[in-house]
Amino acid sequence: MKGYLQLESGDIYEGNWLTNHILEDVSGEIVFFTGMTGYQEVLTDPSYKDQIIVFTYPLIGNYGINEEDFESNRPHVAGVIVYEANEEASHYQAQYTLKQYLQKWNIPLLSHIDTRSVVKKIRNSGSMPALLTKSYPKEINVPKLCEDNKVSKVSTSQFETFGAGSIHIVLIDYGKKESILSSLLERNCKVTVIPYHTSFQMIRKMNPNGILLSNGPGNPKNLQSHLPTVKELITHYPTLGICLGHQLVALSLGGNTKKLLFGHRGANHPVKDEKNNIVFMSSQNHSFYVDKDSLIGTNLKGRFYNLHDQSIEGLVHDYLPIQTVQFHPEANPGPAEGAYVFDEFLNMVKENNRSNVAYA
Numbered sequence: 001m002k003g004y005l006q007l008e009s010g011d012i013y014e015g016n017w018l019t020n021h022i023l024e025d026v027s028g029e030i031v032f033f034t035g036m037t038g039y040q041e042v043l044t045d046p047s048y049k050d051q052i053i054v055f056t057y058p059l060i061g062n063y064g065i066n067e068e069d070f071e072s073n074r075p076h077v078a079g080v081i082v083y084e085a086n087e088e089a090s091h092y093q094a095q096y097t098l099k100q101y102l103q104k105w106n107i108p109l110l111s112h113i114d115t116r117s118v119v120k121k122i123r124n125s126g127s128m129p130a131l132l133t134k135s136y137p138k139e140i141n142v143p144k145l146c147e148d149n150k151v152s153k154v155s156t157s158q159f160e161t162f163g164a165g166s167i168h169i170v171l172i173d174y175g176k177k178e179s180i181l182s183s184l185l186e187r188n189c190k191v192t193v194i195p196y197h198t199s200f201q202m203i204r205k206m207n208p209n210g211i212l213l214s215n216g217p218g219n220p221k222n223l224q225s226h227l228p229t230v231k232e233l234i235t236h237y238p239t240l241g242i243c244l245g246h247q248l249v250a251l252s253l254g255g256n257t258k259k260l261l262f263g264h265r266g267a268n269h270p271v272k273d274e275k276n277n278i279v280f281m282s283s284q285n286h287s288f289y290v291d292k293d294s295l296i297g298t299n300l301k302g303r304f305y306n307l308h309d310q311s312i313e314g315l316v317h318d319y320l321p322i323q324t325v326q327f328h329p330e331a332n333p334g335p336a337e338g339a340y341v342f343d344e345f346l347n348m349v350k351e352n353n354r355s356n357v358a359y360a
């Protein structure tokens with residue numbers, strides 16, 4: 001069955017609508033991911049909530065979908081665009097093909113779209129609203145993007161504790177990836193995952209040794225009303241902020257975030273760590289970034305930089321034990337070269353315990 005991708009710019013692409021029983025049109029912000037593998041992790045990363053994802057690698061689905069590599073309990077993308085979708089999954093762990101999995105969750109999969117051309121459009125004009133439809137669009141009817149609070153759609157509603165280590169980390173769930181939790185558990189932490197709107201007083205009662213502010217979907221400025229809590233947390237506890245968490249730390253201390261033209265989404269973004277004077281490859285998924293000039297007077301300083309566009313990839317604080325990263329140290333998908341950020345964070349937490357800094 002034919003299907004169409006319409007961009008806000010007016011461009012229309014014809015492809016094959018593979019998830020046949022899904023009849024409705026879907027709309028969302030169109031973004032692209034450049035990794036050759038890792039589509040399962042991308043589909044289930046809550047930071048992709050409501051986005052239409054274009055995979056640039058021309059053959060997606062070879063190894064199917066398995067039970068091991070989910071980053072959350074369901075896919076979050078609004079729609080999926082590929083050049084070719086492999087309908088036979090050849091991997092011993094595969095439980096579904098890509099199409100079966102998306103069909104199960106009512107998410108349209110459109111193939112044989114000229115993904116190169118779509119990506120060139122996005123690179124020139126920026127991430128934009130797009131529509132996936134089964135009937136040829138006769139007029140421009142791409143809905144505007146909805147600037148809602150997407151974090152509220154993906155954060156947990158429960159308090160849950162994992163692991164039994166002596167270091168207790170409270171993980172604030174703005175739409176966390178499972179790999180962030182497992183990165184802490186592998187390092188023998190006790191981790192309590194909590195809803196994003198939990199108050200400072202309640203977190204304080206949990207007596208954490210450190211705070212991890214997770215990744216999450218949408219514009220960080222949609223969480224304006226939560227910034228006072230973030231500020232209170234980071235001035236009382238050693239903190240690691242990842243992606244959205246990094247952006248919230250910057251906003252809460254008076255910095256500013258802006259939107260990139262087309263975002264960073266892939267598994268090979270080179271990052272420079274100026275503290276250790278090394279360059280490594282990182283996994284990334286973000287549209288927003290912290291504006292360097294806005295940090296003047298905040299006591300936050302850049303430590304990590306993206307070598308493609310020099311944008312900030314991580315911050316440290318002049319005197320508080322705060323570390324933030326825009327990239328994904330938990331990888332999945334992509335290289336784990338930045339995983340030492342978790343070790344540094346836990347060393348910072350232990351050091352803080354030892355010196356017992358009298359924060360408040």
Ligand SMILES: NC(=O)CC[C@H](N)C(=O)O
Pocket residue numbers: 047214215216217218219220242243244245285286287288289
């Ligand atoms: N992965 C993330 O946490 C993304 C953060 C934010 N939603 C952005 O797009 O920039």
